[in-house]
Amino acid sequence: xxxxxxxxxxxxxxxxxxxKSRDAKYKERLEVKFxxxxxxxxxxxxxxxxxxxxxxxxxxxxxxxxxADGAYRIGFHALSPKNQFFLYVDSISVEQGISFSAPDxxxxxxxxxxxARHQQSYDIFHDTDA
Numbered sequence: 001x002x003x004x005x006x007x008x009x010x011x012x013x014x015x016x017x018x019x020k021s022r023d024a025k026y027k028e029r030l031e032v033k034f035x036x037x038x039x040x041x042x043x044x045x046x047x048x049x050x051x052x053x054x055x056x057x058x059x060x061x062x063x064x065x066x067x068a069d070g071a072y073r074i075g076f077h078a079l080s081p082k083n084q085f086f087l088y089v090d091s092i093s094v095e096q097g098i099s100f101s102a103p104d105x106x107x108x109x110x111x112x113x114x115x116a117r118h119q120q121s122y123d124i125f126h127d128t129d130a
Contacts, residue, residue, distance in 0.1 A: 001038065001073050001074070001075045001076075002073050002074045002075075002092065003073070004071035004072065004073055005071065005072050005073070005074070005094055006070075006071055006072075007066045007069070007070065007071075007072050007094075007096075008066075008069045008096075009066060009067060009068050009069050010065075010099055010100045010101055011065065011066075011096050011097060011098070011099050011100065012064075012065050012097035012098055012099075012100065013064050013065060013066070013094055013095065013096055013097060014062055014063075014093070014094070014095045014096075014097050015047060015062060015063060015064050015074070015093070015094050016060055016061065016062040016091070016092075016093045017032070017060070017061060017076075017089055017090070017091060017092045017093070018058035018059065018060050018061075018088075018089070018090045018091045019053050019058065019059055019061070019087065019088060019089050019090070020053065020055050020056060020057060020058045020059065020088045021053045021054055021055060021056065021084070021085070021086065021087060021088070022056070022085040022086040022088075023056060023085065024054045024055060024056060026084045026085045027052050027053065027054040027080070027084065028052070028053040028054070028078065028080040028084055028086075028087040029050055029051065029052055029053065029078070029079040029080045029081075030048065030050070030051055030053055030076065030077065030078055030079065030080075030087060030089075031046070031048055031049060031050045031051065031077045031079060032046075032047040032048040032061070032074065032075065032076055032077070033045060033046055033047060033074075033075050033077065034047055034064070034066075034072050034073065034074045034075065035072065035073060035075070036070050036071065036072055036073075037073070038073060040075070040077075042073075043073075043075045043077075045064070045066070045072075047061075047063065047064055047074065048061055050079055053087060058088075058090065058091075060091075065100075074092070074094075076089055
C-alpha cells in the first residue's frame with residue numbers, strides 16, 4: 001500500500017505501474033485498488049480488476065480519476081496461488097492530468113480582450129561560432 005497521495009476531484013490522473021512475473025509458466029494474479037484509509041476494507045475504488053500476469057517482460061497499466069478531494073492510498077493485492085515464485089511491481093507513478101472543467105475547444109478572444117493585452121516580441125539569436 002502506498003503512502004497517502006493528495007488527489008482532487010474533477011481531474012484526470014495518470015496512474016501507471018509496471019508488473020511482470022518471473023516466468024510465463026508461473027502465472028501470477030494481481031488486482032489494484034485505491035481508497036482513503038489504510039485498511040483493506042478502505043480500498044473501494046478499482047484501478048485494475050483481477051488480472052493474470054504471465055510475462056517475463058514488464059507490462060504497463062494506466063488510468064483513473066477520483067470522486068472527492070482527499071488523501072488516497074493505492075493497494076496492490078497479489079491473488080496468485082501459492083508457489084508461483086515472484087510478482088514484480090515497479091515504476092509506480094501518479095500524475096495530475098487535465099481538469100474535467102477545462103474547455104473542450106480553444107476559442108478566439110474577443111476584440112476587447114485583445115486590445116487590453118500588452119504585446120511584446122523578442123528576437124533571440126544564438127551564435128554558434130562563439
